[in-house]
Amino acid sequence: MKLPLPRGPFGSALADVLATTASDADPAERAALAAAASRAVEASTDVLHDEDLQLALFVLYELHYRGVEGVDEDWEWDPDLLRARAVVEAALEDALRRRVEVPTDVAPDRRSVADTLFAMTAPSPGPSLSRFVARRADRDQVRELLVHRSVYQLKEADPHTWALPRLGGVAKAALVEIQADEYGGGAPDRMHSVLFARTMTGAGLDSDFGRYVEEVPAVTLAHVNTMSLLGLHRRLRGATVGHLAAFEMTSSLPNRFYGDGFRRLGYDATTTEYFDEHVEADAVHEQIAGRDLAGGLAEQEPELVPDILFGAAACLLLDDLVGRHLLDAWERGASSLRVAA
């Protein structure tokens, strides 16, 4: 990924620091980053929609994934960058915890936790992004959908994989079972990220990771940043598990609609394979994620139940905010992107 243009003062300060090598950077400049992050957080009226904070956080997280072109790899564990990141992360976690409603008094057993997660994610009959795509979206709009999704789906599964070494026993085995399937069962061209890349190519888009970061708004970045926030903190392993469960539980039916929309618009089977694969795969994953992973973890570590449900609620909140952003723009006849892709 290329370093995207900053969208505010914190991102600018970060870009200046990342332009140097970790060993040569001006100590005062790098030490000032956390203060710049604090000022940006204080100035923010809505962290989930804050362009400066979400893009800068996305860049900071990318140092832990595949890196950023031209940026010194030693920045990944630089204490000053981590300190600045922690400021933004605290604001993001606080915003999420304040906005979600988490069911209380759920017993820490498989059945109760799975039932609660399935109830939280139960399909609703109302208007939705996936139904709009199935019936009404035009070619430009479905391409926009892919652009939004590309900042996560081209590294699909990676954020939840961070939780693997933090789990044990039944929960760990369940996460391995799901993630192995996400990664194509070991077959490189069956990896879900690779299937998504083929969908992008089929729709005439560039499938290089990060190619469209400039075009996506803060709320889209907040969705993927939340996964990284949960995944990179052992403390939040329960939330990562809950997030994955909710993600899987809200996937099969919408992906059928997305596939239908792409077929309606005349895209070929290679382009729709990603969606068709998810209809089948995530109907498996949601059972494993709800019962063995989330339910299993709840039985191992009962004190994590509130966090499991928080992670699920955070996933649903962001899925809803992103979906609403796209639908609102399209109903106005506008693009949902910052710059037309």
Add this chain to the structure above:
Amino acid sequence: MSAAPDAPDGDGRGRRFAGAVPPSIVACPDGPLLVRGAVPLVDDQGAPVARRRATVALCRCGASTIKPWCDGSHKAIGFEAP
């Protein structure tokens, strides 16, 4: 185990994926049947049903659009397993 990278499991036995997982079928409450391990899956003519993943979910509610696999439709129709 080796197989062509994108080859589905042609004989329906899950050999490519079976590994050391003992065969098992889990009846998910109000949901599908989860099948793990080298369980032969065949249609009513005895022809193998190709599977593309180690663990598969078989439709139990009758509403799936991708039978024999589950597509989550049991949730939309409020299926209650007997």
